[in-house]
Amino acid sequence: MVESALEERTWLVAVDGSKASKDAFFVALEDFYVDKKDKIIVVSVTDMMKTSLPYEYQPSTIANDYKIELLSKLHPSHYSIILAEKKEGKNVHETILQQAEEKNATAIFIGYHGRKGPKLDPSIMGQTVRYSTNNATRPIVIVKFPYFRTKARFGVFTYMICLDGSSKSFKVLEALHTFSKPGDKFVAVTVQSTPDEETIEKIAAHIKKFEERAKMRIDYLTLKAEDAETIHGPVVDFVNRNEDYKVDFVMFSSWGLKTEVGKLAALTIGSFATKLISFVQANLIMIP
DSSP, X not given: OOOOOSSOOEEEEEOOSSHHHHHHHHHIIIXXXXXXXXXXXEEEEEOTTOOXXXXXXXXXXXXXXXXXXXXXXXXXXXXXXXXXXOOTTOOHHHHXXXXXXHTTOSEEXXXXXXXXXXXXXXXXXXXXXXXXXXXXXXXXXXXXXXXXXXXXXXXXXXXXXXXXXXXXXXXXXXTHHHHOOTTOEEEEEEEESSOXXXXXXXXXXXXXXXXXXXXXXXXXXXXXXXXXXXXXXXXXXXXXXXXXXXXXXXXXXXXXXXXXXHXXXXXXXXXXXXXXXXXXXXXXXXXX
């Protein structure tokens, strides 16, 4: 069983008046916030040059909307609402990440798309998701679906942890205590196109040590990919079609073994992470 993190956590939620950002807010509040312990920071980026926004997208409307939601649920000392004016030369995404750094956010919650709503091709991620995941130094929680513990079976979530043997992916295991609660279920997966028993044994041993230290249980599965270019495929199929594991959140690192072994400069997230974000039908947690 995972014990909740002892330290106070600060959940920053980026909102813009869209339904997707409202879903991200409620997931942060209902599923991750611990009463009288954590903090919720709602950030909406403003631009005084935009003077003809629809009512629901106006800064005052957004601020009042979230104030009403938070006043009835949290003590004022445990939340704040920030209207952050976009500075010249900065974009919305940079402003969000800057706020996360200034507020020392534990993680940033964002909706999968913005005010324009879902794209015709749902695999195409929104600009905020694309920019934030490529530039974040803090975990990003990408909310595609408003999953809530109150509606989950027995009130628990199932987390998938993607491990490839890199030190970066092992950081995902260490993040479990931050994002999970007692009773949650976990399944770790490794995908390979060419069998590598040495790597699998290394990962299995690492998981076992973590289980003993964290006093929890993690199922470990290995999946087979057709080739190195389709490593993401088995994970997508598992999450989207597997009836035995109802995965609520997929956790993964921003880049993996290929970058680590090749000692490549990780200027953007890896192709595996990008494809997971695009195609997985579940919420996602990226650990940078």
